[in-house]
Amino acid sequence: MDTASMTVRGRGQARRAADSTAMAVAARAGFAARGLIYLLVGVIALRIAWGGDGGGRQADRGGALGELADKPFGAALLWAVGAALAGMALWRLSEAVVGGAGPDGTKPSKRAAAAARCVFYAFVSFSVLAYAAGDKGSGSGSSDRRTHDVTAAVLTWPAGPWLVGAAGAAVVITGLWIAVRAARKTFRRHLRTGAMSPRARQVTDVLGVAGGTARGAVFAVAGVFALVAAVQHRPGKAKGMDDTLRAFRDLPAGPWLLALIALGLAAFGVFSWCNARWREV
Template sequence: MNHAGRTAHRSAKSAARSRPVKAGARIGIAAYGLTHLLVAWIALQIAFGGSGEQADQNGAFQTIGQQPLGRALLWVLVAGFAAVALWRLEQVFWGFSYESDRVTKLRKRVVSGGKAVVFAVLTVLAAGTAVGSGGGGGQQGATAGVLGMPGGQLLVGVVGVGILVAGVVTVVTGVQQRFRRDMSLPSDRHARAVALRTGQVGFAAKGVALGLIGVLVVVAAVRLRPEEASGMDTALRTLAGQPFGPYLLAAVALGLLAYGLFCFFDARYHRV
């Protein structure tokens, strides 16, 4: 039994660290950047004239699917996202050997677990769009279901606070350039500077967007109105409705654009 367990352990580790998975992970990170570029473009349209597309991953996938060869590209994204999910799962168990501090290593492994879940969800959403099924309304329905449970209001509120905290941490990650520890940055000074600046601005904007989602989820819990907790699209459209909202939304959109560009650097230079 122990021998079989060790063999399975080595096989799983070998598969997760294989060249195809690593190459697929880089494709997935780049694909993640592409979706953020599309979300940024949709958000800019909302800020200055309106858009019928969703300013979130679903809207990005639908935009891709409408293009020539869009279905084929979506399946490439599915493969890339799945590879990132597998790679992140590998990091949970065996990753970050370059970190000497045990607390830092544990924290990064926990974050990788969360990112594995995110990319698994993206895999499902992209695949659903590729086969023609819609992806809207999932979060709202889930929130409504949880709010209807005993203690559900408190649970949704806690989740909202958690998302808000994640947004703050993401902003801090950008401002302090914490992301650079997981990258082997290029020696070229210009490319290095662009990677760092797009990372700083991009992480800060993404953190603001996450913070808005967290606030909406908390408000939904307080008011018992799950329709107010509908993710990125609702958060950005809510921002657009505030005083000076279009300009604030445009600033966030440009930040998300920077994050999308950073992902292309990350795809090339991340320690995979």
């Protein structure tokens, strides 16, 4: 191989290494931003658990953004979160195109899941950035209102109740899948456990199990409400994240149960920060 070819090859390798580093930074920033949002949702839900109104905030992404906006340097924080979530979307896109880390990262199912997550994080990033730019009805909109509006619209379609019911069943299954995977600690497959101390692995396990179980429970219950809305043909029965969390408070021992779920969501936020540090990307 001549010198020119070696130079071109070396430049190509350097460029790929730089691209890989950039994607790693984008992914880690995205996990950090996700963790901040879940931590704030958990804090708001904890306020609601003990008879408060959450400080006037919804226990959902919109409420979390409102909390950030009221903090010192809130506008800068919102822009940073939106940009970080855009980085997460780009990383998921790269996984969909070239495959993710791990031996099964190039499987079609993994690529399809990465593509779906790319679309989700792109939407969330856009809504956060729009809110930061002054569109207060964008990122801070109530998840309950959006859920009601979408459900009401779909129920007017000829096969609307079946579609809402199918979506509700899918959300229930997704919630159970999230909870089971958390309980089985499958998240370990994506972490650089060799780089973690025994104490860090133990703490991350606790956060991952508690956070994933709580998150899965919220998904599953929200799916049940969608199923009820489909069966009764009443869009008001479908609930977003805030109303779903408040529904826990109305059960026997409800404040304690909601407090447990709230702490779990906050734990998932901190677990996301652990991913920002030790995730294989």
